[in-house]
Amino acid sequence: MNTNRPEGHVAELSDRMRSFIDDEVIPAESALVREDDDARRVLDQLRTRAKELGLWALGHPSDVGGGGVDFLDFVYLNEIIGRSDFGQLAVGSVSMQDTLMLRKHGTEEQKRRWIPPLVAGDFLPSVGLTEPEVAGSDPTLIETTAVLDGDTWVINGHKWFTTGVADAGYCSVFARTESDDVPRHSRISSIIVPTDTPGFDIVRSIPTMGHDPSDHYEVRLTDVRVPAANLLGERGKGFVVAQDRLGPGRIFHCMRWLGQAQRAYELMCARANTRFVHGSLLAEKGEIQRYIAESAAEIQAARLMTLDAARVMDSGADARVQIGLIKFWGARMVHNVIDRAIQVHGALGLTADTPLERMYRHARYARVYDGPDEVHRMSTARRLLRDPGAAPWL
Incomplete structure (x- = not known):
């Protein structure tokens, strides 16, 4: 394997990506860092430009509308995208992990509803995993609960560092669905919660190391009710x-x-x-x-x-x-x-x-x-x- 740079088509993509990031994204950072309406306008222009250049969502599978670049090849591209903190947003790669997760574990209805707008960049994904009351490095301690009431999950809990949730269409909430007599790594499930669901409340943007507001949010879920069909993957296999x-x-x-x-x-x-x-x-x-x-x-x-x-x-x-x-x-x-x-x-x-x-x-x-x-x-x-x-x- 050539570990210095990719070859063939990916080498050409790498050159184009480098030009876009260095010549267009990096010069726009002074505007993007302000995180105001003007920053959103500039970001929209960059996203449109990335699509025109054929650089949008390159790592997303082709069968869901992405560029279909292989995993290993996309790793090289990600090195270039990372030159700017705004690179992921500018080229649509920010939703890649969640798209792959949905593609592998989602039902046909979940894929139909959520993957196309993710790939298109219509909204961001978000994951509700970390909680302020327990150590985030040990997710077996998750206290958020999801209880089945007929064909509806009722979710109660407290999350934070829920990145990007203010601009997300849904949040993959990880919650305890099984009792304590089940092995601890089989007690948690992942459930898709649309962010406009009643009881899903964004408390605040958490000020972090010079960022106020930041894109990390505190969220409370109070009797949030979503269909049982919103379970992502198998129950207990979160x-x-x-x-x-x-x-x-x-x-x-x-x-x-x-x-x-x-x-x-x-x-x-x-x-x-x-x-x-x-x-x-x-x-x-x-x-x-x-x-x-x-x-x-x-x-x-x-x-x-x-x-x-x-x-x-x-x-x-x-x-x-x-x-x-x-x-x-x-x-x-x-x-x-x-x-x-x-x-x-x-x-x-x-x-x-x-x-x-x-x-x-x-x-x-x-x-x-x-x-x-x-x-x-x-x-x-x-x-x-x-x-x-x-x-x-x-």
Whole structure:
């Protein structure tokens, strides 16, 4: 496998995607970051442009209206999309994980109702998994309940960090449907809840690390009633549904982090080659040269690990060890590279005059969402201790 760049048609797509992200999306970031009506107008223009360029929803399967790019090939594209924090929204890839989840686990009616508008970008998907009262890293502790009343689910609970729900058509709510005498990993189910359902109330946008409002929301569900047919997948198999969404999602996160790190690396090199201080350019200082070399090494190591995880997953083999490794290693890498880039920029790096301060805040999220680093290290170590032969080089 050529691990430097894709070949053939995907190489051509990669070049077009790079031009779109660098030449059109990144210059629009100063408008998009304001998150007001003008930002929405600019984003709509970018989405229209992506569709004109044939760059919209490339990773979505062709049988549901997407570009049909294979999983492994799309991983390369996601690296480029990740160069901008707004890349996913601009090219429609933000709904890919949920589309795949619905395509695999949804009923024919669920697919008919929800997949076309997801692929078209008419609304966003949303997932109600995390709860403020219990540890998000242990979803077996979920307290939200769903009880069958005839042919209707009655749902009560409290969710937060329900990303994008204000612009979502539905939320996949994970709730306890089984009693305590059932094994704990078989007590949770996933249920589709349209966001306009009575009792589904968005409490607030949660202020997070410089973002107020943010796209993470607190939600309360009070006697929310939806048809029994809204069950997504099998009853009690919510963790199966969730993992089918989270597994590829973690690989996509890691590739987007690579895009962020590569952009920070480029900014760092440009600054070092032009900033004169204490008798010479920063690029001539040994410490700055160490920053450049270590950043390049960390980016390349994380990239090869991520591509290997994607290859294993694409083959159908168990990729949990590879995914666990890249999740905590990639999160550390993106933080380190952006941190060094800020240091090389000095005071300028602390301002919004460069994208680095925003990138740095987002890099801190990476060590928490989709499972904190500590959990991924622990679970991966346990698998390796049970079976040392599961190490990725064996």
